Amino acid sequence: xxxxxxSPEALRLQEGESSSLNxxxxxxxxxxxxxxxxxxxxxxxxxxxxxxxxxEKEKERLKATLTKKESFLHxxxxxxxxxxxxxxxxxxxxxxxxxxxxxxxxx
Amino acid sequence: xxxxxxxxxxxxxxxxxNVTLSCEQNLxxxxxxxxxxxxxxxxxxxYYSQIVNDFQKGDIAExxxxxxxxxxxxxLTVTSAQKNPTAFYLCASRLSRxxxxxxxxxxxxxxxx
Numbered sequence: 400x401x402x403x404x405x406s407p408e409a410l411r412l413q414e415g416e417s418s419s420l421n422x423x424x425x426x427x428x429x430x431x432x433x434x435x436x437x438x439x440x441x442x443x444x445x446x447x448x449x450x451x452x453x454x455e456k457e458k459e460r461l462k463a464t465l466t467k468k469e470s471f472l473h474x475x476x477x478x479x480x481x482x483x484x485x486x487x488x489x490x491x492x493x494x495x496x497x498x499x500x501x502x503x504x505x506x
Numbered sequence: 507x508x509x510x511x512x513x514x515x516x517x518x519x520x521x522x523x524n525v526t527l528s529c530e531q532n533l534x535x536x537x538x539x540x541x542x543x544x545x546x547x548x549x550x551x552x553y554y555s556q557i558v559n560d561f562q563k564g565d566i567a568e569x570x571x572x573x574x575x576x577x578x579x580x581x582l583t584v585t586s587a588q589k590n591p592t593a594f595y596l597c598a599s600r601l602s603r604x605x606x607x608x609x610x611x612x613x614x615x616x617x618x619x
Contacts, residue, residue: 403548433607442512442596442610443549486549494539494608496548 422487529597
């Protein structure tokens, strides 16, 4: 059975304090790994798709990387507006979502 | 504007009532999905449809029903048989080619009184 876990469950950072969020997965035949940002009371907003180990993608202060067992979302010099829940999902036979990491960036 | 719309944004239901949540997309996507989101849990799949007039049960389909009569529309009915329907409901769509991304609507928050 495909599974996704995310750590930490919650993360508090000071503005400018870089860190990483982890997404660990087990899937038979990974077809894609997805990162989303979700603000409270809203639908998830697509950030990145990664297809194979070694792939990296960047967008502003965010960088996503992928290995055969996990993905990292690196946040460089975060700002308060980066506060949100970050969701990871994998697509093997079906889409499976992780529980998310709640990020708070304090000014 | 291309995108996915869900209505209503908030919905209140009395116990024993059926309610229908609307999901419309103008992205010309083939596949549409319904998820339920509860605090501290990942999105759980209720139903999905890869093509008009066809749909499949997801992991938690009991107490829910759907229809897919048009490519653009995938309404979800929460029936009185659903024991704990209070949740945030999300609709998504994708092109259904390879590992194409799912895109989400804004969600409907259902509260049972």
